Amino acid sequence: MNGHFVISLDYEIHWGVFDKKTVDDYKENLTNVSKVVDRLIEMSDKYNVKLTFSTVGFLFAKDKEDLLKHIPKNQPTYKLKEFNPYPLLEHIGNNEHDDPYHYALSKIKEIRDNRNHEIGTHTFCHYYCHEDGQTVEQFDADINAAKQIAAPLGIDLKSIIFPRNMIDADKAVDQPYLEVCQKHGITSFRGKEKAYIYNIHTTKFYHSWYFFKLLRLLDSYISVTGPNTYKVEQINKNKAVNNLPSSRILRTYTPKLKFLEPLKVRRIKKAMTYAAKHNEMFHLWWHPHNFGAQTDENFNNLEAIFKTYQELNKTYGFKSETMTGLSHIIDSTKA
Template sequence: MDTLQNPGSFVISLDFELHWGVRDHRTVDQYRENLLGVRQAIPAMLRLFERYGIRATWATVGFLFFENRDDLKAAWPAELPQYRDTILDPYAAFSEAGRNEEEDPFHFAPSLIREIQAHKGQEIGTHTFSHYYALAPGPTLESFRADLRSAKSAAAQYGIVLKSIVFPRNQISRPHIGICAEEGLIAYRSTEAEPWIAAGNGLFNKARRLADAYLPLSGDGCATPSLDQEYPIVRVSQSRFLRPWSKSLKGFENLRLKRILASMDAAANSHQTFHLWWHPHNFGVNLEENIVILTRIAEHYANLNSETGWPSRTMSEVAENILRAEKPQCTV
């Protein structure tokens, strides 16, 4: 595929999960401020994206689509994941959820989903129905398929056809990718190209990832999305996690920003893709400081777009572009 067909893209994806994404290691009370702050963070991000013409993929946990707990329970898949570690099981913890979004803004989010829908250029993808851990011991492949079908059904009630998936905790396998393709998804977010970035969560690897956010240890993160060799689904590699602003590290903010902007320059000038990702709850506290950083990134994107034509695309738009280019052309 030549660069005229695929000039690379600026891709943003957000893992929209509220408490369903952190409940195995943080209680609502422990993370209350971040979770409540999502109610201000998402509108602020949407306004910024609209101002600078940025398209984004909001990978949303299916549980968040429902108006109340009765509707959610009625939509549970026929086959539930049977985790060996029960702390991972959101169904076992379902009693923690309140009755509806008004009573429980930590586990329901239909109003926020509709707000995302109302903004042009925003894609709502899936983060699975239940924040499904694909590589955890216990669940079967068929329970994963059932989970995806429930996610598709939940989204369809909003007129949404799911096309993109972000696997929770980046737990990805070939069989799970195949099921995604069979269920009609055309894009998935994979881990970074640099092997040690996707390494485990030991202290050494965590420290190395933290340092890489400020110093060019692992390269620029630029990538070229590619069609899977076996399935009709496109791999859209992530480039960098947008770490939230930290008071303890505020003296290094210019380094963090410089690292991101330099990678964006490299991607735009080499016709590649730079894929930035984070969670809305990362902006749930220190929203003003986080929006300042995101504004600088958005301004830089707008300049690159004006100078080089480097576009902003959702994950599904990246995939559709590649699938069109790879499709055999009929000749007369």
């Protein structure tokens, strides 16, 4: 199996940050998401790169009536109420025209009609699997709602990105969530990086220690943890839902760290090259709203990465795949 390049995007607009920021707090980034999606599609098509848009189910709604029609009865009962998005529905606009921060049907149709990319799920309501109070049964109802709201568009959701990466493929406590995914026909998910500074279970009290945050930031610019690439046909043997682990988040352009931008891009390009030479997978991800500010600078970085992909494709047969596309390839090797 040749090496593969996977890009997954957590497509969420305000639903991904509602518990941390209001629309006004983050307005520039959120306002520009639609334009960012257009540019992502244009640039990826130019370089023959496939994208997986892991999309929050709320965004599929035509209007509020449509959204309310799909809401599951068994909603998450988080102990911390600020994580529950459902009370916010009372205050959002009626449709995408009124409220582009909470609906995205026109963009979803654009991605679908392009046919080069995949639309996966980011759960229906940006569901947090590791928060106290919620249950596996509530997650099941959430995924069912995500499948149901996508179905009329002819979209069969086959891949999932767990919000805030709240999944651990090797922990027994998380297996029931993957079993729910399998039940609903989902064949792949994005797991955490294998390096320990990323792969700390969310429930651990030291998960958010600044020490680990600092190491993760440093690792974006210099190789603290190595390339984080994977021979996916080995790590997914005998698994019904394929784990396609993250290799790296493409951090947003930061004016204060402008002098480090070349190192960040170089770090990604070197890991991609390692994956291409060793027939492994490199999985890059970020959120479209990350590109909503300093948009040109972020796209300049992305284009440099795409140019490297083109070179690796020609030299080593390094191939871009959606999450479901690669999952099909992996499953064919299991037989």
